Amino acid sequence: AGSPDNLLAISTQTGAAGVVEKVQLFSLSAILLTGVGILANRQRHGGRARRPAIALLIDSFALGLLLATTLFVVANFEALSPAFRPVQRATLLVIGLAPVVFLIGLLDARLAQSAVGELMVELRANLAPADLRDALARALRDPSVTLAYWLPAFQRYVDLDGRQVEVPDRDGRATTLIDRDGVHVAALLHDGALDDERDLLDGVTAAAGIALENARLQAELQARLEELRGSRARVIAEGQKERQRLERNLHDGAQQRLIALSLELSLLEQRLTTDPEARTRLDQARHEIALSLEELRDVARGIHPAVLSGHGLEVALESIVAQAPLPVRLLIELDGRLQEPLEVAAYYVVSESLANIGKHAQATAATVEVARKRGQIVVEVVDNGIGGADTESGSGLRGLADRVEALGGRLLVWTPTGSGTRVRAEIPCA
Template sequence: MSYTRRLWLSFWPAALAVGALTVLIILQSNHDDQRVVTAVLGPLVGWSFIAAGLVAWSRRPANHTGRLMVALGFAWALTALTEANDKWIYSTGLAVEAIFLAVFIHLVVSFPTGRLSSRLERTIVFGAYGVAVFANALSVLVDPTPIPDCKGCPPNAFLLAPSDAAATAVQVAADVCGIAIAAAVVTLLVRRWRRATPAGRRVLSPIYLSGGATMILLGIAFAVDPWAGGFAGLLKLLASLAFISVPYFFLAGLMRARLARAGVGRLFVDVPENPSPEELHAAFRRALHDPTIRLAHWLPERRLYVDLEGWPFDEVEAGRTLTPVEYEGRRVGALIHDPSLLEEPELLEAAVASARIGLEKDRLQAELRARLIELEREQDFVRTVVDTAPALFCVVDTEGNVMRFNATLSRLSGLPDDDSGRGEPFTKLFLPSEDAASFHLALAAADGEEFESEWLGAGGGRRIVAWSVMPIVDAQGRPRRLISGVDVTERRRQEARTRALLDAMPDLMFRMTREGVYVDYHAHDEVELVSSEVIGRSVYDRLPRPVAEQALAAARRALDEGGVQTHEYSLEVRGVERQYEARVVASAADEVVSIVREITDRKEQEHEVRKSRARIVQAADAERRRLERNLHDGAQQRLVSLSLALRLAEARIPDRLEGAKQILTEAQQELAQALAELRELARGIHPAILTDRGLAAAVEALAARAPLPVEVAAMPDERLPDAVEAAAYYVVAEGLTNVAKYADASYVRVTVERRNGVASVEVADDGIGGADPRAGTGLRGLADRIEALGGRLEVESPATGGTRLWAQMPVG
């Protein structure tokens, strides 16, 4: 049994039964004044939708439009329940009578595919179902007279809370929603129609004309119903007539597609036996009513489509659909058409069948045309490449006479590629006379060997060209020679300028890879090289291993981190120890350039400066010690003796000379004050305790005199050099002074250590922090003293609190 037969046997008996039941209910109705008309039209409308739907369903099973029309026919039958005399059937009919409108809106919105493809479409349809179900269901719960002026209607069996106000509110809300839905549907249909192609409008017109008219009339009827009930009734009658016409318009559309299919079958009757591409396209456009349709041949060996004139295309333009055409199981071409033709599969299949004949018949000619077009395009492409390439091309015969040359050579020489130069010797047009002999040797060999010489340029100038000669064969199979070259004049000039610049630089330059292999170098004097063999060698082959690892690490940092990477090293060259500085920068993805400069003289000068500064510091410290010793042994001792003498004199003065005693007492006090100040001055010049007892005792003395707790955390066990001890002492003294003055600290820790030939001094507090080491002169003087010893001084004082004064000096 065929699919169509099963479909009709499944639904049509049910449709007949539902129609018969509808007729029975209507004819027995006590409240319908036109029972016969209603009994005829009611089943007829439902059967029309169901029949049209079954026809569409059987012919296009994948399309849901047929299913929706069948559902609409059965939903229409529910409206007959309002003709029943039984109150329960009557009330049920009132609750479900609007469902057919929701199905109808679903049909119109989803046409022609039967599917809802956008969010707006789904919103409209779901809203229609919601209003159809809930508005009538709410109305029967509160409206005591759902059908006004109905004199024989049964009572509302579902009435729960009679309220005219509530019923009116529900009715107004339903009308507003109906107006909104109708307006949305009409807007959607208008927008689709405006965007549709002519072929698309042909598919849409059967439903859009009748369905659109129905929605417009219903929308107006809903709008005027509260104010003009009579006029609204007329509009609803007109809407009903438009609604009844929908299945007939749909069947007319199917019939039109069937007639169009027959027209496609006679397509080749109206075209010549050997039609042109335009004539064939015109015939298909008339038959399918698609003014944009195109036919294409399939070339299997090239795996692409070409049009009827042989031009290939890789993809279908937007808004078009490609339907393959097959012949005996193999692809022969395609139809590129409007997507709306997919909704008329019979018409499209007929078009494919007709196209199959024509495409297979014209296949060989299409392949030939495509090949010719391809050859022409390749020829044009080669000509364009030759004329726009920066290389120079000239074709000559075996004697060296010019046949053709490209635009680049024409611009270089100032000569046009025309008959005035063709047949002339190449040497006459492009080469100086002194190079003619070497040119003929290259022409005879024609082995691709590269030469470099001067060519004649435009305006009488000369250009440097790197060129070669290769044998070729022309289209007629005759031997020819292709002279190809590149103008390297600017490159050679730039190389000369670069070479002159490099020769003027005293530095060594190396170019090497990430792995440390040298690929190029420049040396002002080969004597400066550690080894004369450079290119192809590794850094490990030319340099001591520590220096090689240092160079390789700098190269990798330059490649990975960017910027200029610097490192210093020493080498023994020709028996002399030399100092070098290398600056490394990336020059390519995996290559670096290293510029190496000898800094032996600079290092020696820096060393002499450091030694000179150290001698100055040592001399200053020695002078300080001498002054402190002279004060201690000279003026300080005399003042002590004078103080003792004054005490003896005071003891011998009689008690009656109280005035003289008072004078001596005051003189002793002044003398004690002067002695204390002298000792403080001597300690500031150079602390005697540092010289006599060492750094540890001197630091302990500083800690004892400090106005806050000081922890001496560590001190070296052995004595440090005098200059280092003096510098360490002054670091601690300056640090404690600054803590007492500015830090507002409660604790200070002093650490002096000697480790690995380096003495480090640290003064750390828990104060407020934020110290500026540039604000005073004391720290600057300390920094100079420590740097003179080859060390460095640092201050760390974050704003969050705490200050750390730190110094480091070599001790040998």
């Protein structure tokens, strides 16, 4: 036989060569099909596709592979020959479209690049830490982006407000760790589809470097503040418990014993009918005991106002106002009792302020107001004295501020010289 005009001619003529070619065609088809399978699998596990251009590129490539495979198979079987032409046309069409799809992908990559450029510009303009996340989300074109800053001192991730963030997160987003100079700074939680664009991710995270470090510092500050607030509240609560315990001990111990002693003396006195001098001395002793009891009660009240726990803020305030050395107007607008820490704080604001007025103000009158206003308890003590109170010099006002701030509130003091003093505590309440 002469030399054949083309390769296909061999396969139709010689038996052995035909078998070889069939084997070749089959293995090629198998390889192509495997490629299609891999692509399909990736598509299924890649999460929601966020980058349409990339998805299009991959899909059209898969379609091209699939059609090429079909073409090989069709070419192999005599029975399928009528399908050969249409499949061939479709394959050529898809392959012909490839440059267009590729161009779209290229354009998309360009867009992504310009997004990084925009990010650089934003970063150079001193982007505020609060806006960093949004800028990254725009550059990555993934609105779901979350930034979690690493705090080595706390061994956990937090957001900008210092609140803990779970990494990796429960929604199953992908995590990219961001280091700077070998030190871990933050974790970026983002859509899994972005894993296909390592370059973009690396570019964006590298560009954000210093801004990320700044934001991390802010997050750390917030976390420390939060911790401080918590520990201050705990210290004050602990102190309060200790005071309560002391008061209880005084009440149940020394006070009860003095009362018993006083009764004992009364009984003795009744028996002493003959010696009038002894009777007077017993009477004196009883009087001394009564005075000691009174003093002890004052001490106990200073340590912890038992009347507060027993009868509530209103009664407790009435009792200190009654003991004040000047006329005090008391206005209370509360419906029912408050939480104990709130009552205790309000009580101390009033008692310390009234004590200050007695000691320093040279006032002739004062007003105490306690009211619930817009989710806050407002305690205000006003006098008409000389003013000039100093929140830093003594421990009284400073201590009040600590108490009030530990409950998330604030203490304000207006004290113009010569026109009285106004102490106002605002404490949030549920």
